[in-house]
Amino acid sequence: MSPLREGEAILAEWPADKERYWRSHAIMAVLGGALGGVVLLAIGNPTPWVGPVAAVLAMGVRAWYLASEALAGRWRLTTQRLQGPGGRQVSLGQITTVRPFFGDVQVISQAGDKHLMKYLADGAGVAAAIQSAKAGFNP
Template sequence: MIIKADRQTYLRDHLVMAAIGAGGATLALVYLQTGDVWVGMVGALAAIGLRGWYMASEELNVIWEISDGALRAPSRVLPLSKIAEVRTILSAVQVIAQDGNKYLIKYQADPKSTAAEIRAMLPHA
């Protein structure tokens, strides 16, 4: 099973972050009674937009794979028998190992479905 990040979900998540950041920054500037409250909105939108553009090539190219009894990603291998829990967090799937380490499979179009597929492959499922 191959698990990849979804571009539309990546863009949607960044738009939500930008909206929350713009609102928060604007409210902070209103609370501080500065005259230039528009700077908060512009700054937050620019910062999240730049981050999204800069990180897209890295985040969207992460490929997780379940094969040979393990969950694999670049520089990470977790045997399926060592997975304690699989849950969703917004558009991500969090995999928790028995030793407490956590792995985040980000930007899933249908995180509940991805989590269910991983759970179904677990040996103790």
């Protein structure tokens, strides 16, 4: 993350939540497995159990492989902007929409840039904090 500007202060920081990360992947594995099994049944496959097993294994490998990168993600709300992983940042004055999105938070800027804050422990609380900071922002 870039250093703070003059007169800028940190209001809140949100690291990725490990429990939320693993729960999200478990849900995707169950849904993917059910869909895979249904598709295999629909096409008359004699071994439809392969779909759910493959989906669970695939999501498990994906979760394990991406965990270190995804869990290193951190978002920071300051008195002037929202900063995220990978150099993402948006000025509070440029934010047009902040909304919870399946437990995560979607932030949309005036330029149409969309940022998805993933694996947060309290998505609704984060959205409320960003809205509050935006309401008190004076450029």
